[in-house]
Amino acid sequence: MLIDDIATLLDDVAAMTKVAAKKTAGVLGDDLALNAEQVSGIRAERELPVVWAVAVGSLRNKAILVPLALAIGAFLPWLITPLLMLGGAFLCFEGAEKLAHKYLHAAEEQQEHSERLHALQDPATDMVAFEHDKIKGAITTDFILSAEIIAIALGTVATQPFGTQLAVLVGIALVMTVGVYGLVAAIVKLDDVGLYLTQKPQAISQAIGCVLLNAAPPLMRFLSVAGTVAVFLVGGGILTHGLPTVHHAIEAAAAAAANLGSLLAGMLPSVLNGLFGLLVGMLLVLLLTLFSRLRVGLKA
Known part of the structure; x- marks a missing residue:
């Protein structure tokens, strides 16, 4: 009987982990792109140590977030939906801010890039401090993304027993950390591997090196675009599920589209969720931009 109970529990954990992983995977592309960008400017021989340091920091972040999420699920379950809505809104804002960044912060970004390039070329630059700042910034970014992942996973298992919640959240935390930073390490070393292969005498090695x-660069651009799209799909989906009127309207639109084909009917909810997320994100960016300019105007 005990073995049967354990087997049932493991099956439940595996099933819920799969569902939670599917829902949180949307944040993965954005997480990959952001963390790969965080190590830009680091010397090639220091890239992997920096990635490792950020990965350790990510585990510390999740060691804080998982118990906090479990405590919320146990003592403040009514808070899960508002947290999910807040996380969904933040995801949409993050995606929209990325789209609008080159228009809103072009001058600041160009100045920051010039300052970073000058600092790297200056022999007097303290590279240890530079790396420390990079790691600190990456861990801070990871904390926000990890909070989103844990919040989404918690919403998936909110009605499950405590043991299942614990196993799923710990499993998601470990899988996401190993997956994200393992891939980040592979991405940041891709060009180094390519360069190494181009210096080999074999023609096939040189060809593979050139391909890598x-x-x-296209891989980084693809991850950035895919991550942005995923952010709107995930964030918009969270928001529409928390707004019954919008959710029912999307379901009605999908049902009406069933006559046009099952493929369209299956894709339509995701597309509408993404468009809703884009709309919400753009609205939040607009409101924050107006507020910032108003505050600057009042101070002046």
């Missing part, structure tokens, strides 16, 4: 060198 040429693939690295």
